[in-house]
Amino acid sequence: MESTVVMINLFGAVALLLFGLAQVKDGVSRAFGAKLRTGLASGTRGRLRSFTSGFLATVALQSSTATALMIASFVERDLVLPSMAQIVLLGANVGTAVTAWIVATGIEWLSPLIILVGIVLYRRSSTTKQGAGAALIGIGLMLLSLQLLSLATAPMRQSPALAAFIGLLDGALPVALIFSAVLAFVSSSSLAMVVLILSLASTGILSPALTVALVLGANLGGAIPPVMATLSGPATARRVTLGNLIVRTIGCLIVLPFAGYIGEWMQALHFSPAKLPVDVHLLFNIALALCAWPFSSLLSKTMQRIVANDPQAEDGPKYLDHNALNTPVVALASATREVLGVGDLIERMLIRTENAFNNNDLAPLREIAVLEKRVDRIQQEVKIYLSKLGREGLDDENGRRSIVIIDYAINLEHIGDIIEKGLAEQVAKKIGKGLTFSDDGYQELQSLFNLTIDNLRIAQTIFVTRDFNLARQLMEVKVDVRRLEKQSAERHLERLRDGRIDSLQTSSLHLDMLRDLKRINAHIVSVAHPILDESGLLIESRLRNTQ
Numbered sequence: 001m002e003s004t005v006v007m008i009n010l011f012g013a014v015a016l017l018l019f020g021l022a023q024v025k026d027g028v029s030r031a032f033g034a035k036l037r038t039g040l041a042s043g044t045r046g047r048l049r050s051f052t053s054g055f056l057a058t059v060a061l062q063s064s065t066a067t068a069l070m071i072a073s074f075v076e077r078d079l080v081l082p083s084m085a086q087i088v089l090l091g092a093n094v095g096t097a098v099t100a101w102i103v104a105t106g107i108e109w110l111s112p113l114i115i116l117v118g119i120v121l122y123r124r125s126s127t128t129k130q131g132a133g134a135a136l137i138g139i140g141l142m143l144l145s146l147q148l149l150s151l152a153t154a155p156m157r158q159s160p161a162l163a164a165f166i167g168l169l170d171g172a173l174p175v176a177l178i179f180s181a182v183l184a185f186v187s188s189s190s191l192a193m194v195v196l197i198l199s200l201a202s203t204g205i206l207s208p209a210l211t212v213a214l215v216l217g218a219n220l221g222g223a224i225p226p227v228m229a230t231l232s233g234p235a236t237a238r239r240v241t242l243g244n245l246i247v248r249t250i251g252c253l254i255v256l257p258f259a260g261y262i263g264e265w266m267q268a269l270h271f272s273p274a275k276l277p278v279d280v281h282l283l284f285n286i287a288l289a290l291c292a293w294p295f296s297s298l299l300s301k302t303m304q305r306i307v308a309n310d311p312q313a314e315d316g317p318k319y320l321d322h323n324a325l326n327t328p329v330v331a332l333a334s335a336t337r338e339v340l341g342v343g344d345l346i347e348r349m350l351i352r353t354e355n356a357f358n359n360n361d362l363a364p365l366r367e368i369a370v371l372e373k374r375v376d377r378i379q380q381e382v383k384i385y386l387s388k389l390g391r392e393g394l395d396d397e398n399g400r401r402s403i404v405i406i407d408y409a410i411n412l413e414h415i416g417d418i419i420e421k422g423l424a425e426q427v428a429k430k431i432g433k434g435l436t437f438s439d440d441g442y443q444e445l446q447s448l449f450n451l452t453i454d455n456l457r458i459a460q461t462i463f464v465t466r467d468f469n470l471a472r473q474l475m476e477v478k479v480d481v482r483r484l485e486k487q488s489a490e491r492h493l494e495r496l497r498d499g500r501i502d503s504l505q506t507s508s509l510h511l512d513m514l515r516d517l518k519r520i521n522a523h524i525v526s527v528a529h530p531i532l533d534e535s536g537l538l539i540e541s542r543l544r545n546t547q
Contacts, residue, residue, distance in 0.1 A: 013148035016141055017192050023138025025061045030131030047293070050084040054091025059099055064092040065188060068226035068244060072237035082239060082300040089244040090289040090296075096222070097282040100194045104278040108143045115140030127467075149199040166205050173213040173259055177252065180217025181224070190222025197277040208263025208276060215280045216252040216259070223248045239303035247299065251288040317381045322388075328398045331389050332405065335382055336464065339409045342378050343460045345371050346412050347453065349419045350520075354449045357427045368424045375416040379409040404530050408463055411523040418523075422516040426509050441510055444488040448517045451481065452524070459527045471528035481521040485514050 057067045071088045074080040080088075114136050121133030169176040184193040197214045200206055206214070226241040255262070262280070271279050292299070319337040324330040349371050352364035386402050429435075437445065455477055462470045489511060 009148065009152035013145050013152050014187070014192065014196060016148060017145035017195060018187060018189060020138045020141030020145060021063065021189055021192065023141060024135045025063045025066055025138075027131045027134030027136070027138055028060050029066075030127060030134065047084070047087050047296070050087040051091035051094075051289070051293075054088035055095040055098075056091075057088075058092040058095030064089070064096045064190065064222060065225045065229075067092040067095075068241055069229055072226065072230055072233070072240045075236045075240050082236070082243075082303070083297040085240045086243055086247070086296040086299055087293060089240070090247075090285075090292055093219070093244075093248075093285040094282075094289055096191050097194075097278070097285040100191055100198070101278045101282050103142065103146065103195060104198055104275050108146045111140045111143035111147070113140075114143065128469075146195065146199070149196065150202060153199045153203050163205065166210065169213075170207050170210045173209060173256060176210055176213040177217040177220065177256060180214040181221035182217075184218045184221025185224045188225045190218045193218035193221065194277055194281050198275070201277050202274045204273070208267055208273070209260035211276050212259035212263050212280050213256060215277050215284065216256055219281070219284060220245075220248055220252050235307050235309055239300070239307045242307065243299050243303045247288065247292050251284065251291075255284065317378050317385075320381060320385045322385070325385075325389050328389060328395075331385070332398060332401050335386055335402075335405050338378060338382055339405055339412070340460060340464065342375055342382075342409060342412045343456065343463070345375050345378075346415050346419070347456055347460075349375075349416060349424075350449070350453050350456065353419055353423050353427055354446075354453070356424075356431065357449065358446065360431050362428060362431055365424050365428055368420050372416045372420040375413055379413040382406070382409045400530070404463075407530075408527055411526050415520050415523050418516050418520055423513060423520075426513050426516070430509055435509065437510065440491060441488075444484070444491065445510070445513055445517075448481070448484055448488070448514070451477075451484070452517055452521055455481075455521055455524050459524045462527050462531070466531055468531055471531040474525055474528045475532060478521065478525045481518060485518045488514055 054067055054071070057070070058064050061067060068089055071080060071085045075082055075085045118133045118136030118138075118140055121129045121136065124130060124133070169179065180193060180197070183196075184190045187193060194215060197206070197211065197218065201211055223241075223245040227238075227245050230237045230241045263276070266276060266279065267273070317338050318341065319334045321331070321334050324334055349368055352367060352371075356362060356364040383406055386406055389402060430437075455474060458470060458474050458477075461467065462474060
């Protein structure tokens with residue numbers, strides 16, 4: 001009876017820990033989801049930035065699995081290079097380890113206060129505050145679960161059955177690794193498994209070698225859920241998650257034979273036996289990141305050979321179900337999904353144009369025309385589809401939503417035209433003629449490129465969520481874009497007056513690219529107009545009333 005109570009307490013504490021982790025992830029996603037996704041996507045333009053983005057995203061979400069799936073979706077849409085994605089996941093692994101290390105610092109006593117603050121925030125009307133409150137409640141529950149885990153594992157010191165089981169694992173470290181990996185996979189959280197190992201280690205029943213083996217298993221098992229989640233996904237996403245699993249597997253296989261020596265070495269350095277699991281977890285992931293970092297490009301190329309490309313799909317729409325025309329809500333949802341895909345195509349076009357601009361490489365521009373034709377075709381199909389829906393008779397709300405979808409699709413199509421016939425041609429001319437912008441001019445254009453891509457990502461979120469605060473934020477950004485364009489044009493003219501040769505050679509290109517990026521942003525911002533118009537915050541003219 002006593003052992004049954006102990007197991008119930010143990011499983012209950014683990015369940016509370018997993019629930020707390022889920023609360024943190026959901027709360028952070030609700031409060032900062034759009035900014036987090038935008039930051040993660042835009043923070044992958046360099047190796048160090050990629051590592052830092054993965055680290056910060058995982059610390060915020062408390063889930064390396066969530067980060068892995070997010071970055072895999074970006075790779076799927078060609079928004080992030082596969083080699084950068086692998087470095088993002090190295091940062092995510094370290095982020096999980098740092099979280100476990102912080103949790104083990106003995107701050108459990110703060111859990112009631114954190115839960116109290118979280119509940120106060122959760123009762124507010126703001127979506128951001130509610131999300132932050134839910135995240136704080138989750139953190140408080142995680143810390144509370146540590147206290148419960150400590151109480152639940154305390155009686156295990158005197159358990160003959162557990163001692164015998166631990167003894168068997170101690171004599172078969174590969175089995176211990178597999179056992180831990182299975183538990184981490186089942187719980188979908190390496191962090192939860194490491195915390196459980198931490199609780200067992202605090203009772204003194206785990207040897208240093210067994211602790212190392214169990215932590216390695218937790219790391220291996222934590223890399224499996226993203227692989228399973230992307231099995232039915234495109235090849236680009238599968239390559240990212242499978243590559244991360246291969247890296248962790250290789251790391252575990254290299255370290256496992258030295259588990260005993262590592263445990264003894266860490267004891268000799270006076271690492272606390274009670275905190276040994278989180279110390280091993282952190283050191284392993286830091287070492288793995290340092291060793292795997294230089295091979296990220298090689299790993300990406302290897303994964304391209306291991307995972308074959310997907311069969312070529314048709315360029316037409318994927319989600320327009322003509323059988324759903326009798327159900328307006330379903331039909332509008334299908335059209336929304338289709339137009340979101342058009343937005344993703346536009347983002348790919350922008351990123352390819354920016355890459356060509358940054359690297360003086362014509363290769364990224366070769367796909368622009370193909371992508372633009374897909375944009376034209378899909379937006380045309382969406383308009384035809386929604387025109388058929390209109391004949392069936394829509395209520396006012398669905399009628400307005402139909403118009404919003406069509407307007408956004410048309411604006412995206414205009415952006416595609418500007419990129420193909422404007423930006424792409426200007427970048428190709430720059431590369432073809434071997435022209436070089438001044439350092440200042442290059443930085444100004446690059447900043448506007450980055451801002452444009454970020455604005456498009458926010459617009460995609462607004463299109464789906466119709467979030468008022470995001471719409472207002474995007475509308476305010478329009479002023480920043482206008483200011484940046486004006487300042488850059490003025491500075492360019494100043495450089496011309498100073499007689500700078502590089503500015504003289506690229507004068508028309510510079511001004512044309514500024515104009516086109518400004519026009520693209522004007523089309524992007526239009527997604528916020530209906531939301532702000534419904535709130536009465538837009539006026540028909542920006543002209544001041546002089547009467």
